[in-house]
Amino acid sequence: MLYGRGAETERIDRLLAQAVGGRSGVLVLRGPAGIGKSALLAHAERQAAAMGVRTLRGVGIESETELVFAALHLLLRTGLDRLDRLPAPQAGALAGAFGLAPATAADRFLVGLGALTLLAELAGDGPLLCLVDDAQWLDRSSADALLFAARRLEAEGIVLILAVRDGSHGFRPAGLPELRLGGLGPQDAARLLGETAGPLAPHVRDRVLAESEGNPLALIELPSALTPEQRAGQVTPLAHQLGPLPLTGRMQEAFQAQIHGLPEAARTLLLVAAAESTGDLAVILAAAQRLGAGAEAVEPGEHGGLVHVVGGELAFRHPLIRAAAYQGAPFTRRLAAHRALAAVLADAAKSDGRHADARAWHRAAACTEPDESVAAELERAAERARRRSGHAATTAAYQRAAQLTPEPCDQVRRLVSAAEAAMDAGQLLQSRALADRAAVLTEDRRERARIAGVRAAIEFEQGSPRVAHGILIAAAGPIADEDPDRAASMLLEAVRDAWFAGAPEPARQAVERLHALGLPPGHHLQSAVSALTGLADLLAGDPARGLVPIHAALADARHAEPGGPGQQLIMASMAFMVGDDEIGLDLATRLTDDCRAQGLVGWLPHALQNLASIQLYLGRFQDARACADEAVRIAGDIGQHHRLDHLQGVLAWLAAVRGDERTCTELVGRVHAHATGHDNVSSLAWTLWARALLAMGQGRMEAALEELTAGLAGATRHQLTTTLTVPDLVEAAVRCERADRAEAPLARFEEWATATGQPWARAVTLRCKALVAGSDEDTEARYAEAVGLHLNGGRPFEEGRTRLLFGEWLRRSRRKAEARVQLRQALDTFDRAGALPWAERARAELRATGEASAMGRAAGAASLLTAQELQIVRLAAQGGTNRDIGARLFLSPRTVGYHLHKAFPKLGVASRAELARLDLGT
Secondary structure (H helix, E strand, O other), rough: OOOOOOOHHHHHHHHHHHHOOOOOEEEEEEEEOOOOOHHHHHHHHHHHHOOOEEEEEEEEEEHHOOOOOOOHHHHHHHHHHHHHHHOHHHHHHHHHHHHOOOOOOHHHHHHHHHHHHHHHHHHOOOOEEEEEEEHHHHOHHHHHHHHHOOOOOOOOEEEEEEEEOOOOOOOOOOOEEEOOOOOOHHHHHHHHHHHHHOOHHHHHHHHHHHOOOOOHHHHHHHHHOHHHHHOOOOOOOOOOOOOOOOOHHHHHHHHHHHOOOOOOOHHHHHHHHHHHHOOHHHHHHHHHHOOOHHHHHHHHHHHHHOOEOOEEEEEEEOOHHHHHHHOOOOHHHHHHHHHHHHHOOOOHHHOOOOHHHHHHHHHHOOOOOOOOOHHHHHHHHHHHHEEEOOOOOOHHHHHHHHHHOOOOOHHHHHHHHHHHHHHHOOOHOOOOOOOOHHHOHHHHHHHHHHHHHHHHHHHHHHHOOOHHHHHHOOOOHHHHOOOHHHHHHHHHHHHHHHHHHOHHHHHHHHHHHHHOOOOOOOOOHHHHHHHHHHHHHHHHHHHHHHHHHHHHHHHHHHOOOOOOOOHHHHHHHHHHHHHHHHHHHHHHHHHHHHHHHOOOOEEEEEEEEHHHHHHHHHHOHHHHHHHHHHHHHHHHHOOOOOHHHHHHHHHHHHHOOOOOHHHHHHHHHHHHHHHHHHHHHHHHHHHHHHHHHHHHOOOOOOHHHHHHHHHHHHHOOOHHHHHHHHHHHHHHHHHHHOOHHHHHHHHHHHHHHHHOOHHHHHHHHHHHHHHHHOOHHHHHHHHHHHHHHHHHOHHHHHHHHHHHHHHHHHHHHOHHHHHHHHHHHHHHHHHOOOHHHHHHHHHHHHHHHOOOOOOOOOOOOOOOOOOOHHHHHHHOOOOOOHHHHHHHHHOHHHHHHHHHHHHHHHHHHOOOOHHHHHHOOO
């Protein structure tokens, strides 16, 4: 019976009932050791059995934290016969992660998506309960995968409950529902003690109640360590069993007292079992036999309730018992246990990577001094973990290998590899510490270049892009002759960093050094070098020069075989620089599709960011919002903070255009809280633009003008502020009768627009010139020419704004019939885009022309859906199955079905076949 846990069991029971109804739920149970987390998991399992809900169990094991995907394999192993039902990339990622197939360098989060889909597949047979105890000891790879899946559970009929011990700094289930467990109240604690402890003298009973602090395990175990004399109160104080130790220490001491009372052979066997991570009884018995303990040594531990054996596995009743068995043994005996386990695993390790990893770690645990053979074996384990995307395990193995390496040059190489793996795992502080340790040990130029790459990446993510640029510049020079490819890659990153920092001179410095390398024609980096050279010129304010190589690189990229995701990303970003949205859409869509197809989750937020920006320019605001929302979810899950800043800046702009002041202000605040201290000027430029547009939509032209003027002169000066915000500045300046402020920015914008060759950019230039024109004849001619150029396509929101301004001018000129033509088309554009303030402004102008009913265009079907529903419905309309759509959007197939079920009534359809007749946009 569970005392004092009525509210907790009720919450678990509700989750199970929801799962039976097809809804998923997640719960994190958090509290100190012994507080009753495992008891609540047991309650959940009993309740699930009574309701016909299948249960999967997993557990984190302290000694397995360096074994890649160990805990995830334990949880999913009974469902691995269904791997062939998963999309091929997900099945391959899971099979490689679990050592069932050759490992590939798959994105580590693709394993999480595969886990989600596999769980959903298992839940197809009926609701499913997944229990994970001691989650604080999950290996990092398993933790990342499980949390990635947990945040996407929605309509599968799955309940996931994770029990986490307090103080688990390595496991951070942020954003998941959490239930904190405290001690039992006085009455419940007294009832539990009375039921389990047997007779105790009153003052001893009171002392146990006070010392236990309401902790159920302490109430059970502390009395068991007392002698009969102590129980009777004949010995005071209660010796070492009760006293000043922390509660966890006292409980572990109580378990150690029980273990010390066992025969020596039983203690040996428990020590071996504690050192062995999987609970494999055959391995434990074989290793114990080497130390003189036979199979009969299991019985005393079973009889004492310390361990139990089920189906060829030996398990400790509580993790503190495992800790007591291991930590209570002499150091030399612990070394002997690891040596015995390594010897037993020698044959299995030849054919099984997981056994090879375990053997390597046992050999390392038995080492007391540097040993190259052990270090080399750990390095091989690190490489296996890397191929299985287990970056945290890779880090740990390389780090321990470095500690055991006798030669300094090999030690440095392994330390740097550990730092690189830690960076890939998102463990940036650890990565920095490892890189710093390696730096003091070597003067080798290549290794110092690798260290610089690590430091620059960390600085870019956590510090300043400008500082990252300086690190790369300094490190690329010394290796330019012996390794020009690495030097070129570092210098290209330096240009990128300068762009994000809005720093023209550092960008130029990096480009000059790139050209000094003398890369031969046809070199695989030549296209990127050319494009980023143009980027530096553009950043320096020379679009006429800068856009020429960018145009050429884009033309090549559109018809060339796509390179890696990094190179594709550069080319997709370049389309923005030249204002060519059609090429940008093509390249960004291709990159996004590749990331989805290959499971490149880490690259996907950046690809989606580019796609969202291009969709925004094309006036597809709902599509842009859907892409940015999806990217925000993924970037948040995997810790891409700079990407979050930029994406939230884009979302702030979209909120501003639809007049959503609360959302815009909230997003701007989030970006400023992080980006301001990190020189992330490009993200700050988006927020400046968003605030200005919000003010313009509200008619606060003075505020918009001040915002935009400050951006052109201040720390947020960037390509966005010096080009794309200029039309807003011109309009605000004219409205405020401060046209003089627009002269220099408009000249720069015209130079850029001319260099792009884009009709829409020329049209916007003419609109701006019409606003500042000195005569009515010039004004009309420029507006008319601008409208004609807009007919060539590109940026419909800008066309709507041109027609709105032209219509306003025509109305003021008392040419109401002509004004209505422009204003109606502007209103239709704004209604389609959901640009509410701009649509209301067009309606007001139409009413002023005498048009009594200016209702605008009725909202399309797409406007009725959430961003995610729209994505799913469009893919379904194109013939995608739930499984296809789920794989594409990183959702389970059942969640896809749930969203379709919600969307159909909104759209007035009853089947997928009917979706084709709807206007869902493009």
